[in-house]
Amino acid sequence: MKKVAFLIMTLGLVFASCQDDDDPCEDLNCFNGGICVDGVCDCPPGYVGTNCQDFNPCDTIVCLNDAPCVFGVCACPPGYSGANCENFDACFDVTCENGGNCVDGSCDCPPNYTGENCENQTTPLTLTINAIQVTQFPLLNENGEPWDLDSNPDIFPAISKDEIVLYSAPNAIENAQAGGTFSWIPAQSITLSTFQDIHEFVLFEGDPNGESAEMGRVFFAPYTSENDFPDILEFNADSIGFKLQVEYTW
DSSP states (O other), X not given: OHHHHHHHHHHHHHHHHHHHTOXXXXXXXXXXXXXXXXXXXXXXXXXESTTSOEEOTTTTOOOOTTOOEETTEEOOOTTEESTTSOEEOTTTTOOOOTTOEEETTEEEOOXXXXXXXXXXXXXXSEEEEEEEEEEEOOSBOTTSSBSOSSSOOOEEEEEEETTEEEEEOSSOBTTOOTTOOEEEOOSSOEEESXXXXXXXXXXXXXXXXXXXXXXXXXXXXXXXXXXXXXXXXXXXXXXXXXXXXXXXXX
């Protein structure tokens, strides 16, 4: 009876030993180059699933800064760049005006502008008028008659402020024809320090050193805080048109 029991126990151990020798990967197929390890498919990069049957191009892609992976490529949010959206451009939403350049998220403004976005002009110290040009004048006087009965008018300009004459042309352009342009270059440049104030441009007909008649006048400000420092200032009013060639100092 003991021999029978011993035989049964021996057979049981042999059977258990056979069960322990079963291969957990025997019935598991790993596709696309996957390798079974302890009954689980170890998939190559880009493949997922129980049998590595599915291709996922984003499987090994790590996108930073909350960027999603789309078809294996990181879709970076605004301001970020790089394969993994690891780079941030501090200037991406900074707009620098008037020729300013963004450096590390801040505007580096040209010498004549200030402000967070270089939006404000720096007021110059002086404004200098180097040349004057008349582009338009009235053909008839206040009585509706020609300025000169025998020829076209002789014209010359003057610039003043608060009734103080800052410049009066020493010579007149004789027989000025309508539609033409007529220029004067002052012997000494006209430097203005109160250039934001209202000035007067007066055009005369006649001789600067003799009898003359006013053809018209224009009130103007040589400089405003929004004119972007033009080299040529142009004004038109009351049938008078003129230009000033200017320069600025800071």
